[in-house]
Amino acid sequence: MLELVDLTVKTEKEQYKSEIALYKKQLILLEQEIKEKGLPVIILFEGFGASGKGSMISKTISCLDPRSFMVYSTAKATDAEKRMPLMHRFWKIIPEKGRMTILDRSWYQETARAFLEDGISEKEYINRLDGVNLFERQLTDDGYLIIKFFLTIDKHEQKKRFENLMDSKVTEWRVNRLDIKRNKKYDKYYEEYDGMLNYTNTEYAPWNIIPSNDKRTAVLAVYKALCKSIRAALDGSKDISATVKGRAVEMKQFKLLKMPKLNEIDLSPCLTDEEYDKLLEQEQKKLSKLHSNLYARKIPVVIAFEGWDAAGKGGNIRRISAALDPRGYEAVPVAAPDKHELNRHYLWRFWNKLPKTGHIAIFDRTWYGRVMVERLEGFTPESRWSMAYQEMNEFExxxxxxxxVVLKFWLQIDKDEQLNRFNERQNTPEKQWKITDEDWRNREKWDKYEVAVNEMIEKTSTEFAPWHIIPANDKKYARIATLKIINEALEKRMGK
Amino acid sequence: MLELVDLTVKTEKEQYKSEIALYKKQLILLEQEIKEKGLPVIILFEGFGASGKGSMISKTISCLDPRSFMVYSTAKATDAEKRMPLMHRFWKIIPEKGRMTILDRSWYQETARAFLEDGISEKEYINRLDGVNLFERQLTDDGYLIIKFFLTIDKHEQKKRFENLMDSKVTEWRVNRLDIKRNKKYDKYYEEYDGMLNYTNTEYAPWNIIPSNDKRTAVLAVYKALCKSIRAALDGSKDISATVKGRAVEMKQFKLLKMPKLNEIDLSPCLTDEEYDKLLEQEQKKLSKLHSNLYARKIPVVIAFEGWDAAGKGGNIRRISAALDPRGYEAVPVAAPDKHELNRHYLWRFWNKLPKTGHIAIFDRTWYGRVMVERLEGFTPESRWSMAYQEMNEFExxxxxxxxVVLKFWLQIDKDEQLNRFNERQNTPEKQWKITDEDWRNREKWDKYEVAVNEMIEKTSTEFAPWHIIPANDKKYARIATLKIINEALEKRMGK
Incomplete structure (x- = not known):
């Protein structure tokens, strides 16, 4: 792609002045529409060293309201960031509706450069690029606009700029030995960047290659693309101003396990008090040891609980957490999203709660609310929740x-058992807080929920993160069954 | 204080069993009340090495709903954390109303130990203790309950525990050379901890010293204190179960500058276009250089803007940001707080937006909303907003x-000028978004606001963070005046 732009074009000062004034006026008006219509926008700048990303960002934002955007400068990941999945730090900074995040380098920081400089394998390199495409697709599917700029200069121009920077005391710190090395290996970088650009030039987030030998030409090109892309996104049209048409990317297909329907689950298994006490002690001891072990081996664990109201999620979680060192896990209760959460991609709040390496996060209700309550209550249109199965498989x-290690549990009880528990809660003072009108309303929709849950289990039971449907009419049995599955999964992972 | 507890007391198993069962039942019910009444609770565990903090936390939370609390384990500050004020990482984790944060070590991590081991000066040590007292007072003033435990064991017991830990492969990693050294210098630590405990044993957050040679005795003591303290807090009574009555701490008195009233400000200063263009270029250039400089010297800067609606905050901020490297500053627009923000201390959201070292944060509206809109609209009772002057002086x-460097600007215009600007906004299509019904409503309350603003300026103009009242009837004059003050302040700071 890089060969498609003409680096020799120059723009005269007068022409620049008149054109830029018009673009700026346009952009100011677009910025207001972005706010009004609640469009979330991500603008990222990548490019060769000394291609002028920093000053380009300054020029881009010079006419914008500083309150409507946030500039994020991507450095190498810190040690704390390295303890999270690669995209974690970028999920954290996606803008709210109506706001912009502007990136000086971005998630591309750790693709081509990491391949050339940090010695990641080719396989890992491709994985990262796939991860980038997926991230951008998930966001654009949710209505985000992503505008990507790659600033390109030729080898000679780069060398000249490095030399100029080094000539002044004020700027010499901006050039390091690695930059000089990069200039010498310009052709290698050119080739690798070009491959990266082609691979990630998708229909939903195509690249704008900006010829940057001439600064005025570059600024005009950036402004033009910004205005066109934002206008198109606001109009809901797909006509975006990219260097070449983006390619279609196939979604990853996940092999799904054959799962039983909820009504096929045998709910009769139960345990005596004696069996339970013995097994509980045994499994908790085992889990306790495994927890120290995975802490030492820096393995993160995600445990997700779903199930009918009163199915016993709380009691189950407590039996797990009792075996854990409290400094190494966090229980995450998931309630209805708050405004700042609703204003972002629905996975954002879960990305924010992921465990770091060696830690366990136990989710009490999860991202699957998307295809249960949000589906049935009409909070999310079908066009969006129906995509969620794929999105959640991708996430996991x-x-x-x-x-x-990702473990998902569905606690299954039948309707009679739920009624018993509701009544018991209603009639026991210290349990009354557990039962609300909403629980009774949900109960009336049991059949609709059952359809939704069956579909969810069918479509999101992957080999790496299958649903475990736990017969939970007997609380004791359910707790032990869950603990055993956790322990087996951790042992298996540790054995690897 | 440490000498007040008897380390020789032992609790028999039978007695323990019956008492703990009662406490647990109590605590479960209290937990529900905490949720219902929205009490935010912080429980922290400090103590000698090997005094059993970790297992005490496990035992404390064993009967609690894992969804109602978060355990935070305090390690040494990371490099990223060191780029923020000392209390920043603790402000971040204060609980919402109705939730608990449980800390394994806490802000005390960096007091006595840092004094003994990291060689901070005695003055710095006292500063930190004062900061701790202030933090706890600000939170408790806002309705937080803080329960502090110090687990104490004697030198002999500590030695025995370290040896036991080292005897097993599974636990030996938990003891390091420093621990052994600490045991040898037990008396020194004892003395220093004792001083720290006395200094921070305040009436609003007193210590519970827990004799921990005998584990059962310790657990019972912790449970007892928890139940008593929570009960008292829920009842709104001050009868808390501390080892000794906490001391009264005097608030820091701030020397206030004599400030003019708003109506005494001469609003006539103005600039010609030529003067403005020349000065703007000159001051922006200066600021730009200063920004690189403070980045290199790792100085953080907080710039706070308040002023009448349409006084020109946005335009002013834009003239500042235009001179800054976008990777080194952030503009922070402050709107009405979201639910998760309202559920915490009002300063929480500002702590979360502070600049790291070398960066600039520009606040468009600020924490002073507390004594303006929150006061006048009745969002906050007088008992709380009237405390805010002191709290904000402390914060700054x-x-x-x-x-x-903290810089605060009040942009002053008169009522006629505001009307002109409102009308202009109303009549200019690209400016209409800037004017809302709320602006007109606020305008009707001009006189009341003027009283509030005068009081605010009078009470929060400290020597280290005075208000700069900027005559802003002429926008050009105001922008240059602001830039000059910023440049002078940065130069002065850099000269130090």
Whole structure:
């Protein structure tokens, strides 16, 4: 792609002045529409060293309201960031609706450069590029606009700029030995960047290659692309101003396990008090040891609980957490999203709660609310929740690939058992807080929920993150069954 | 204080069993009340090495709903954390209303130990203790309950525990050379901890010293204190179960500058276009250089803007940001707080937006909303907003002491000028978004606001963070005046 732009073009000062004034006026008006219509925008700048990313960002934002955007400068990942999945730090900074995030380098920081300089394998390199495409697709599917710029200069121009920077005391710190090395190996970088650009030039987030030998030409090109892309996104049209048409990317297909329907689950298994006490002690001891072990081996674990109201999620979680060192896990209760959460991609709040390496996060209700309550209550249109099965498989795939163990439990009880528990809660003072009108309303929709849950289990039971349907009419049995599955999964992972 | 507890007391198993069962039942019910009444609770565990903090936390939370609390384990500050004021990482984790944060070590990590081991000066040590007292007072003033435990064991017991830990492969990693050294210098630590405990044993957050040679005795003591303290807090009573009555701490008195009233400000200063263009270029250039400089010297800067609607905050901020490297500053627009923000201390959201070292944060509206809109619209009762003057002086004092430059601007226009600008906005299509019904409503309350603003300026103009009242009837004059003040302040700081 890099060969497509003409680096020799120059723009005269007068022409620049008149054109830039018009673009700026346009952009100011577009910025207001972005706010009004609640469009979330991500603008990222990548490019060769000394291609002028920093000053380009300054020029781009010079006419914008500083309150409507945030500039994020991507450095190498810190040690704390390295304890999270690769895309974690970028998920964290996606803008709210109506706001812009502007990136000086971005998630591309750790693709081509990492391949050339940090010695990641070709396979890992491709994985990262796939991860980038997926990230951008998930965001654009959710209505985000992503505008990507790659600033290109030729080898000679780069060398000249490095030399100029080194000539002044004020700027010499901006050039390091690595930059000089990069200039010498310009052709290698050119080739690798070109491959990266082609691979990630997708229909939903294509690249704008900006010829940057001449600064005025570059600034005009950036402004033009910004205005065109934002206008198109606001109009809901797909006509975006990219260097070449983006390619279609096939979604990863996940092999799904054959799962039983909820009504096929045998709910009769139960345990005596004696069996339970013995097994509980045994499994908790085992889990306790495994927890120290995975802490030492820096393995993150995600445990996700779903199930009918009163199915016993809380009690189950407590039996797990009792075996854990409290400094190494976090229980994450998931309630209805708050405004700042609703204003972002629905996975954002879960990305923010992921465990770091060696830690366990136990989710009490999860991202699957998307295809249950959000579906049935009409909070999310079908066009979006129906995509969620794929998105959640991708999300869990990402977690697994980053080294995490992902365990999902559905606690299954029948309708009679739920009624018994509701009544018991209603009639026991210290349990009354557990039962609300909403629980009774949900109960009336049991059949609709059952359809949704069956579909969810069918479509999101992957090999790496299958649903475990736990017969939970007997609380004791359910707790032990869950603990056993966790222990087996951790043992298996540790054995690897 | 440490000498007040009897380390020889032992609790028999039978007695323990019956008592702990009762406490657990109590605590479960209290937990529900905490949720219902929205009490935010912080429970922290400090103590000698091997005094059993970790297992105490496990035992404390064993009967709690894992969804109602978060355990935070305090390690040494990371490099990223060191780029923020000392208390920043603790402000970040304060609980929402109705939730608990449980800390394994806490802000005390960096007091006595840092004094004994990291060689901080005695003055710095006292500063930190004062900062701790202030932090705890600000939170408890806002309705937080802070329960502090110090687990104490004697030298002999500590030695025995270290030896036991070292005897097993599974636990030997938990003991390091430093621990052994600490045991040898037990008396020194004892003395220093005792001093720290006395100094921070305040009436609003007193210590519970827990004799921990005998584990059962310790657990019972912790449970007892928890139940008593929570009960008292829920009842709104001050009868808390501390080892000794906490001491009264005097608030820091700030020397206030004599400030003019708003109506005494001469609003006539103005600039010609020529003067403005020349001065703007000159001051922006200066600022630009200063920004690189403070980046290199790792000085953080907080710039706070307040002023009448349409006084020109946005335009002013844009003239500042235009001179800055976008990777080194952030503009922070402050709107009405979201639910998760309202559920925490009002300063929480500002702590979360502080600049790291070398960066600039520009706040468009600020924490002073507390004594303006929150006061006048009745969002906050007088008992709370009237405390805010002191709290904000303390906040800015903390920022200044941590090395930051704090600059506060009030943009002053008169009522006629505001009307002109409102009308202009109303009549210019690309400016209409800037004017809302709320602006007109606020305008009707001009006189009340003027009283509030005068009081605010009078009470929060400290030597380290005075208000700069900028005559802003002429936008050009105001922009240059602001830039000049910023440049002078940065030059002065850099000269130090």
């Amino acid at each position: 795939d990402e977690l697994t690939c980053s080294g995490a | 004092d903390e920022l200044t002491c941590s090395g930051a």
